Amino acid sequence: MSRYFDPFDADRPLRLQCACGRDHRPDEHDAVMARDQAVQELQRRSETEDFETYSREFIEASLMKAIFPQDAVRRRFLRAVGKGTAMAAISSVLPTASLQAMAQEAGPLEKKELKIGFIPITCATPLIMAHPLGFYRKQGLDVSVIKTAGWALIRDKMLNKEYDATHFLSPMPLAISMGLGSNAKPMNVATIQNTNGQAITLHVKHKDKRDPKQWKGFKFAVPFEYSMHNFLLRYYVAEAGLDPDRDIQIRVVPPPEMVANLRAGNIDGYLGPDPFNQRAVFEEIGFIHILTKELWDGHPCCAFGTSAEFIQQNPNTFAALYRAVLTAAAMARQPKNRELIAKVISPAQYLNQPEAVVTQVLTGRFADGLGNVRNVPDRADFNPIPWQSMAVWMLTQMKRWGYVKGDVNYKQIAEQVFLLTDAKKHMKALGETAPEGAYPGFKVMGKPFDPAKPDAYVNSFAIRRT
Numbered sequence: 001m002s003r004y005f006d007p008f009d010a011d012r013p014l015r016l017q018c019a020c021g022r023d024h025r026p027d028e029h030d031a032v033m034a035r036d037q038a039v040q041e042l043q044r045r046s047e048t049e050d051f052e053t054y055s056r057e058f059i060e061a062s063l064m065k066a067i068f069p070q071d072a073v074r075r076r077f078l079r080a081v082g083k084g085t086a087m088a089a090i091s092s093v094l095p096t097a098s099l100q101a102m103a104q105e106a107g108p109l110e111k112k113e114l115k116i117g118f119i120p121i122t123c124a125t126p127l128i129m130a131h132p133l134g135f136y137r138k139q140g141l142d143v144s145v146i147k148t149a150g151w152a153l154i155r156d157k158m159l160n161k162e163y164d165a166t167h168f169l170s171p172m173p174l175a176i177s178m179g180l181g182s183n184a185k186p187m188n189v190a191t192i193q194n195t196n197g198q199a200i201t202l203h204v205k206h207k208d209k210r211d212p213k214q215w216k217g218f219k220f221a222v223p224f225e226y227s228m229h230n231f232l233l234r235y236y237v238a239e240a241g242l243d244p245d246r247d248i249q250i251r252v253v254p255p256p257e258m259v260a261n262l263r264a265g266n267i268d269g270y271l272g273p274d275p276f277n278q279r280a281v282f283e284e285i286g287f288i289h290i291l292t293k294e295l296w297d298g299h300p301c302c303a304f305g306t307s308a309e310f311i312q313q314n315p316n317t318f319a320a321l322y323r324a325v326l327t328a329a330a331m332a333r334q335p336k337n338r339e340l341i342a343k344v345i346s347p348a349q350y351l352n353q354p355e356a357v358v359t360q361v362l363t364g365r366f367a368d369g370l371g372n373v374r375n376v377p378d379r380a381d382f383n384p385i386p387w388q389s390m391a392v393w394m395l396t397q398m399k400r401w402g403y404v405k406g407d408v409n410y411k412q413i414a415e416q417v418f419l420l421t422d423a424k425k426h427m428k429a430l431g432e433t434a435p436e437g438a439y440p441g442f443k444v445m446g447k448p449f450d451p452a453k454p455d456a457y458v459n460s461f462a463i464r465r466t
C-alpha cells in the first residue's frame with residue numbers, strides 16, 4: 001500500500017487521499033491517470049497542423065455543402081466568381097465562417113465568464129469535451145458546463161438568462177421561439193450537436209415483440225415533448241399502424257431516470273438518448289430494438305444554441321464559443337478519437353457513466369442485448385450543420401401531432417431559428433443566381449421529404465391530428 005499511503009511518515013498528515021497528492025481516492029488513481037493521458041493526447045492531436053487543416057476544411061466543406069447541396073451548382077458558382085469571392089460571400093453571411101476570421105483576429109470578448117447547461121448524454125459530447133480539453137479556455141473564455149436535471153429546467157434557465165448558452169434538443173429553440181409551452185422568446189440553433197445516436201430500447205421481457213404492431217398498450221418514455229425522440233417514436237409506430245396518442249402511452253422522463261423506470265416496470269421501453277440505451281443493455285434490463293440511424297440516417301438530435309439577444313449583445317463571445325464547439329465537433333467526428341473522448345467525458349462531473357458503456361456508444365462497436373455484437377461506426381455522429389430543411393421537418397411533425405395549430409410559416413421560422421442565415425439573399429446581391437441551398441431533402445423510413453411542400457407532407461400521413 002505504500003504506493004498510495006504513507007502512514008509511517010512523521011512529517012506528513014495521514015489523509016485517506018491518494019499519495020500522489022491529488023484530490024481523489026487511492027483506488028481511483030489509475031483511472032484518473034488514464035484520463036489525464038487521454039486529455040493530453042487529444043490536446044496534442046488538436047494542436048497538430050493536420051487537425052487544424054482538417055478542422056478548417058471540415059467547416060468550409062460543410063458550409064459549401066449547406067449552401068450548394070447540388071455539386072454542379074457549387075462548381076458553376078465557383079467557376080463564375082472564383083474562390084476568393086465565394087469565400088468572402090460566405091463569411092459575410094454565415095456566423096460559422098465569420099467566426100473563423102474573428103478567431104484569428106481575436107475581437108474583444110464582451111463577456112468571458114459563461115454558464116452553459118447540458119444534460120448528461122452523449123449527444124452533448126462536443127460541448128462537454130471542449131471543457132476538459134481546454135477549447136473554451138483557448139478562446140479566452142471561462143466556461144462552466146453545468147449538468148442539468150431535465151429539459152424543462154434547461155428551457156427555464158435559458159429564459160431567465162441564468163445560462164448564457166446551452167445544449168438544447170434541436171426542436172426546442174423552434175418551440176420556444178414560437179411560444180409553445182413557454183413564453184415566446186427568440187432562440188437560435190447555432191450548430192447541431194449530434195446526428196444519429198438514439199435508439200428504441202425495450203425491456204428484456206419483450207424480446208419476442210420485435211414487430212411494433214405488437215406494442216398496443218405499451219408505455220414509452222421520451223426525454224421531452226419537443227424532441228426528435230418524441231417525433232421519431234411517433235413516426236415509427238404510426239408507420240406500423242399504431243396511433244401514438246391512442247394505442248400506446250408516451251410520457252416524458254429525464255434521460256438519467258429512464259433505466260430505473262425500465263427496471264421498475266413503469267415503462268416498456270423508450271426512444272432515448274445514449275448512453276441510456278447502452279446502459280440498459282449493460283444492466284441486462286433492456287435490449288436495443290432499433291437505432292434511430294436506421295429510421296433516418298443522419299437525423300439531427302441535439303443542438304448547441306443560445307438566445308438571439310445573447311448573440312446580438314455578445315457577437316465576439318458568441319463567435320469564440322462557436323469556434324470552440326465546432327473544433328470539438330470536428331474532433332468528435334474522427335473515429336480515431338472516439339475511445340479517448342469516451343474516457344474524458346465519462347467521469348462524474350460530466351456523464352457519470354461506466355467508461356465501457358460510453359465507449360460502446362461512441363465507437364459504435366456494441367452489444368445489443370440480444371446476444372449480438374454490432375459494428376456501426378456512425379451509430380453516433382457529430383455533423384454540426386443546421387440544415388433548415390431539418391427544422392421544416394420538425395415543424396411538420398409538430399403540426400402533424402397537434403403541438404402547433406393553424407397555418408405554419410415553415411420557412412420563415414426555420415430561417416429565423418436555424419442559423420444558416422440568409423446566404424441566398426447575399427448571393428443575389430453579388431449578382432449570382434441564388435442556389436436552393438440549405439434545404440436538402442432526405443428520407444425518413446424510406447419516404448422522401450420535400451421541404452418545399454411541408455403541408456402536403458403532413459397531409460400525406462393517414463395517422464395525424466390535423
Ligand SMILES: [Zn+2]
Nearest residue numbers: 018019020029
Ligand atoms: Zn493519485
Ligand SMILES: [Zn+2]
Nearest residue numbers: 123273301302
Ligand atoms: Zn440528442
